[in-house]
Amino acid sequence: MSKIVKIAIDAMGGENSPKKIIDGILTSLKSNSENYFYLFGNESEIKKQLDKNKSLNKYCEIINTESVISDDEGPLTAAKKGKNSSMWKAIEAQKENKCDITLSAGNTGALLVISRLLLSTIQGINKPALAGLWPSKNNLNVMLDLGANIECNEKNLLDFTIMGSALYKSLFNNITPKVSLLNVGQEEIKGNEIIKKTFSILKEKKTQNFNFAGYIEGNQIMDGDTNVIVTDGFTGNIALKTAEGTANFLTKNLKISLNKLSMLLSYYSLKKFKERLDPRKYNGAILLGLQGPVVKSHGATDYIGFAYSIEMCNKIVKSNLIEKIKTHLIDIDH
Amino acid sequence: MSKIVKIAIDAMGGENSPKKIIDGILTSLKSNSENYFYLFGNESEIKKQLDKNKSLNKYCEIINTESVISDDEGPLTAAKKGKNSSMWKAIEAQKENKCDITLSAGNTGALLVISRLLLSTIQGINKPALAGLWPSKNNLNVMLDLGANIECNEKNLLDFTIMGSALYKSLFNNITPKVSLLNVGQEEIKGNEIIKKTFSILKEKKTQNFNFAGYIEGNQIMDGDTNVIVTDGFTGNIALKTAEGTANFLTKNLKISLNKLSMLLSYYSLKKFKERLDPRKYNGAILLGLQGPVVKSHGATDYIGFAYSIEMCNKIVKSNLIEKIKTHLIDIDH
Secondary structure, three states: OOOOEEEEEEOOOOOOOOHHHHHHHHHHHHHOOOEEEEEEEOHHHHHHHHOOOHHHHHHEEEEEOOEOOOOOOOHHHHHHHOOOEHHHHHHHHHHOOOOOEEEEOOOHHHHHHHHHHHOOEOOOOOOOEEEEEEEOOOOEEEEEOOOOOOOOOHHHHHHHHHHHHHHHHHHOOOOOOEEEEEOOOOOOOOOOHHHHHHHHHHHHOOOOOOEEEEEEOHHHOOOOOOOEEEOOHHHHHHHHHHHHHHHHHHHHHHHHHOOHHHHHHOHHHHHHHHHHOOHHHHOOEEEEOEOOOEEEOOOOOOHHHHHHHHHHHHHHHHOOHHHHHHHHHHHOOO | OOOOEEEEEEOOOOOOOOHHHHHHHHHHHHHOOOEEEEEEEOHHHHHHHHOOOHHHHHHEEEEEOOEOOOOOOOHHHHHHHOOOEHHHHHHHHHHOOOOOEEEEOOOHHHHHHHHHHHOOEOOOOOOOEEEEEEEOOOOEEEEEOOOOOOOOOHHHHHHHHHHHHHHHHHHOOOOOOEEEEEOOOOOOOOOOHHHHHHHHHHHHOOOOOOEEEEEEOHHHOOOOOOOEEEOOHHHHHHHHHHHHHHHHHHHHHHHHHOOHHHHHHOHHHHHHHHHHOOHHHHOOEEEEOEOOOEEEOOOOOOHHHHHHHHHHHHHHHHOOHHHHHHHHHHHOOO
């Protein structure tokens, strides 16, 4: 039997929790029973959900916690007052090596701050970054930073390149990724000073762990020609949210334009379209650069989205992501 | 009879020119005959197109020029070598007050550099900006800067606010716009130092010319709750291109998913969908901050898109955009 992956789950974070958390675990167990779940949160609420399916008890342990960090809490207040929260206790368990990874659908800002407080950074990394999966023509890209660091220098962007490549290899069968820097043009002279410096550094790096492919522009993110897209957290966050907004706008307009009859006639085609682009399939942003991996599920996702983020946690631990990042750092003579 | 708007057109810029230029003029004349066109470019090529419809001669004058700036020319080389080009000569005619506005579908970088070289900036404005129209739930937004200035300070962002509001009023019946700053969150403490400083400045400004509505995030650009979106040229360019890429990706996937039968059955609905979001309807980015207005048409647009950008030029001149910007500057005690 393979090694069991121990996942610390903030069972109270996100909409509709803990119900969707438990339903997500149940769904994930259908395809993978190699995980064990430590569920942090209100014991009676979690137990009520677990009792609906007795088979779950074999895979779960509840750790009762006293409070929940709400979505509108500021990250610093949350970190200050949240020491007894489900989120804090989950990360603390990971810090004490009781678990391999933490998963939460709760307050993103609080998760970033508490993770940084409790888990130390990997030696050589100055700023941890938030990485996400982005659909493209061929498969999925890794993109980072999605908002953890508003201002980044060339050293940070180099770190993101190294960590993003390690993540890509962890999630996609150890394939060596093509890495691109997000910029406003493709010529070497384009962009601000920090991007130009990062370009020169990456151009000179000799490594087996990634292939640097230069700059890409915003309209090329989904072209499928590159695997890891590196940018600062401000730009990455704006790009990610602009893409989300555009997708919502288009699908709403499509619904308005299609009348009931053509909706009915195109039912299966539209279903296929929706399935191809289902955001639940790439639910989960990964905080990279700490001694332990932390995964943030979308707060509004349902149990299926949550099951996908459990699968992501399993892959990250089994592929030894943190060790991969350390090896990449040494390899590149960082 | 109303005042005739004199438009200097770089008739050689963009794909399929000068044919699409002349066809665009013909289309625009069907709804508005208040423009007169100075066509800069290869006389015989332009004449060949004009001769297809003799009625056009009444509205057009050809000025023969010797060269064309190609799309892959660097902006500085273009400015250095391009003194006899159709683009240069068109802007030069505007500088000499022979025309009210310049329109080009050619090389964007070259157009920005040559415009700045030939036309002086409005007193009080440090950096001209490129503004564009962006579809939203309710109508169209103005967004700027879309890429003219990679790095901007709070003074620049304030200038963009003033110029963007004047443009919005020019294009949309003098309606006082709501202005928002693009950021990674909506709380006052979010973002980098420059954005926070701009927020404080705008919060204190008392003016009748715009209403400051705070921050918006990338996913809210198309919500229709705001009219003018202000950002630096790096972020604006990434956001614009990411939105374009996302829209292309989705429509391509929709085509793949819909089989031939459902395409046929949904023909009119899909046509309606396409029409609602037709990017030709908001073709044209406006370079703001110079003593004369310059409009950049998308290089790849067709004659219909070009006709829309002619209509935009007409509105800009007739609404006295440059005077509006100057009045806004004085009003805000800049």
